[in-house]
Amino acid sequence: MAMGRPREFDADAALDQAMEVFWRHGYEGAxxxxxxxxxxxxxxxxxxxxxxxxxxxxAALDRYTxxxxxxxxxxxxxxxxxxxAERMLMGTADSQTDPDNPPGCLLVQGGLACGTGSxxxxxxxxxxxxxxxxxxxxxxxxxxxxxxxxxxxDAAALARYLSAVSAGMGVMASSGxxxxxxxxxxxxxxxxxxxQSAK
Amino acid sequence: MAMGRPREFDADAALDQAMEVFWRHGYEGAxxxxxxxxxxxxxxxxxxxxxxxxxxxxAALDRYTxxxxxxxxxxxxxxxxxxxAERMLMGTADSQTDPDNPPGCLLVQGGLACGTGSxxxxxxxxxxxxxxxxxxxxxxxxxxxxxxxxxxxDAAALARYLSAVSAGMGVMASSGxxxxxxxxxxxxxxxxxxxQSAK
DNA sequence: CCATAAATGTAGTGTTCGCTACAGATGTGG
DNA sequence: CCACATCTGTAGCGAACACTACATTTATGG
Numbered sequence: 001m002a003m004g005r006p007r008e009f010d011a012d013a014a015l016d017q018a019m020e021v022f023w024r025h026g027y028e029g030a031x032x033x034x035x036x037x038x039x040x041x042x043x044x045x046x047x048x049x050x051x052x053x054x055x056x057x058x059a060a061l062d063r064y065t066x067x068x069x070x071x072x073x074x075x076x077x078x079x080x081x082x083x084x085a086e087r088m089l090m091g092t093a094d095s096q097t098d099p100d101n102p103p104g105c106l107l108v109q110g111g112l113a114c115g116t117g118s119x120x121x122x123x124x125x126x127x128x129x130x131x132x133x134x135x136x137x138x139x140x141x142x143x144x145x146x147x148x149x150x151x152x153x154d155a156a157a158l159a160r161y162l163s164a165v166s167a168g169m170g171v172m173a174s175s176g177x178x179x180x181x182x183x184x185x186x187x188x189x190x191x192x193x194x195x196q197s198a199k
Numbered sequence: 200m201a202m203g204r205p206r207e208f209d210a211d212a213a214l215d216q217a218m219e220v221f222w223r224h225g226y227e228g229a230x231x232x233x234x235x236x237x238x239x240x241x242x243x244x245x246x247x248x249x250x251x252x253x254x255x256x257x258a259a260l261d262r263y264t265x266x267x268x269x270x271x272x273x274x275x276x277x278x279x280x281x282x283x284a285e286r287m288l289m290g291t292a293d294s295q296t297d298p299d300n301p302p303g304c305l306l307v308q309g310g311l312a313c314g315t316g317s318x319x320x321x322x323x324x325x326x327x328x329x330x331x332x333x334x335x336x337x338x339x340x341x342x343x344x345x346x347x348x349x350x351x352x353d354a355a356a357l358a359r360y361l362s363a364v365s366a367g368m369g370v371m372a373s374s375g376x377x378x379x380x381x382x383x384x385x386x387x388x389x390x391x392x393x394x395q396s397a398k
Numbered sequence: 399c400c401a402t403a404a405a406t407g408t409a410g411t412g413t414t415c416g417c418t419a420c421a422g423a424t425g426t427g428g
Numbered sequence: 429c430c431a432c433a434t435c436t437g438t439a440g441c442g443a444a445c446a447c448t449a450c451a452t453t454t455a456t457g458g
Binding site: 203231 | 446448449453455456458
């Protein structure tokens with residue numbers, strides 16, 4: 001059977017542009033007009049490819065997390081829990097103040113509270129934040145097994161703590177905190193892991 | 200001269216209702232229709248009293264911080280820096296999961312990234328978060344003078360750290376984290392201050 | 399008791415929102 | 429080369445948005 005006219009735009013390149021608009025303005029603050037202009041396409045192409053505005057957000061979130069996956073592997077491969085925390089928070093400080101991206105974290109400022117009809121946008125972001133927290137928890141469980149973290153350490157609590165600190169850094173970065181300020185927070189936060197290490 | 204017809208609604212009670220709508224839906228997610236219904240007034244009364252939507256937000260933020268002032272005094276009056284941190288974070292965990300309020304913190308989920316035309320809403324929230332951080336920093340400077348924190352401690356960094364953790368807890372709470380989870384984070388976070396205390 | 403001043407309720411305003419109908423263009427399968 | 433399936437651009441849909449004109453009501457000052 002016939003296959004139809006092929007798409008003229010690069011979906012991944014368009015998603016990168018959409019991601020940046022959502023990142024800078026949040027889900028509700030981003031308009032279809034801004035998104036289509038940034039993506040270089042017209043509304044019908046957007047809706048044909050992604051369904052609707054929320055579908056576009058999900059696709060952009062997928063791409064956001066996919067791009068971070070390699071970095072996250074790097075983080076988790078650090079030899080000790082303390083080094084995992086340091087890589088995680090220092091990397092977060094740097095990426096959230098990277099001039100090539102909007103400041104902060106898309107998974108935080110994308111939309112913590114939304115209006116009627118967009119209720120699952122916050123859930124969508126939260127679910128993806130939770131994935132990182134899960135990875136950290138599993139890594140800290142392993143650190144206990146390896147005798148790196150002391151037996152009394154609470155892997156889940158430490159993962160939650162790291163997740164909270166990086167989210168908090170995202171809040172600060174979104175309102176203009178510079179890299180030095182975020183690194184200060186990262187340095188202070190890491191100290192917790194020195195106390196939790198087996199001596 | 201004549202004084203005009205007096206206002207029929209209680210501005211503070213109306214602000215409490217508006218605050219909750221902004222808290223739950225964010226600045227952009229909250230509609231004038233929702234706000235006026237919650238406040239029990241009609242649009243002209245809202246605009247006569249507060250100017251516009253952003254003016255209403257500012258008034259609601261003023262009331263939000265005013266309500267927290269007494270609690271903040273309580274926090275700052277703790278005898279040591281460690282106790283300040285503990286009261287601050289435990290209180291934050293409790294208030295952000297208080298069933299009488301929407302979950303999380305208005306100063307975080309009110310609007311980290313907004314659309315064109317509302318650019319100063321994030322600044323407005325950030326400025327008020329910074330006030331708390333300033334209070335904490337001054338308190339930690341005092342703690343150093345009192346010999347409670349060791350001389351090498353960085354008061355500004357510790358204040359920023361606490362500010363980041365509480366913002367991060369707000370992010371978690373906004374997506375449904377329960378009180379126990381937040382208290383776990385608070386407990387872990389406080390450990391930093393034990394290391395920073397003069398022995 | 400009258401003139402003035404301000405708040406109220408009704409009923410809208412113009413604009414922008416997310417989204418789509420439709421016609422034409424561009425490819426594939428037979 | 430034709431039938432078909434899908435994408436593209438133009439143009440615009442109904443709905444919801446923040447906000448307001450206006451007549452009315454309710455107070456105060458003289």
